[in-house]
Amino acid sequence: MIITNQYGTVEYDWKDYKNPMLSFSGGADSTLLLWLSLQLLETKPKDVTLNVFTGVTPAKGKFKQFTSQENFDKMLSEFPQVRDRVPDRHIMYNDTQEALGDRQIYMQMEGIYDLRIYALTANPPHEIMVEHDLLRDRVEHRDIEHPKREWALLPFCHGLPAGPLYQPFINIDKRFVAQCYEDFDLWRFYNNTISCERMRETDDMKFSEDPCGRCWWCREKKMAFGMLDGQYKP
């Protein structure tokens, strides 16, 4: 499928892989990619399954697992034709993001998945980063000045052949994602997509703490969506 708007074009297809794994953090990017993946799954042969993997690290806060579960359940209920081809999502707790990535690679090497899909986006162009104070604290290898391949067929990780990796959003930035929420009317999922890295879980594991508005992820979300986490008002 081809998705295009004023911020770029993404041609999304995981080709003939039978057991792709989508890393679903529950943020705005991976929530969009899950929605696109369910549409794509409808066009695939019946023996194709979509595996959804959510990693939980202490830095991200366990509450994200619960907010993203609400989106996962709601979204799947909208795709009854493929519901039986999406196993319950795999949730894994690890101390660091790197350990989660390693675990996903090992599961691919064990044959549990045949492809890893990540919703990682690029940083916006330099002038947009200047305008929105996004140069500070950014992850520099996400800069769009260095276009990357969406497919990596034999990447190595810690010297081991990690298997195919697919990052369809690697050359678009979050403004593309925000435009998709508008074009596909995905706003019903927005308030459960958590980007702020400084929020912590509350007793009811619900979204009841305000995003900080200062961390890099808050600034990026504001740049793209014009608002912070949880601030969409129908």
Ligand SMILES: [Zn+2]
């Ligand atoms: Zn924040």
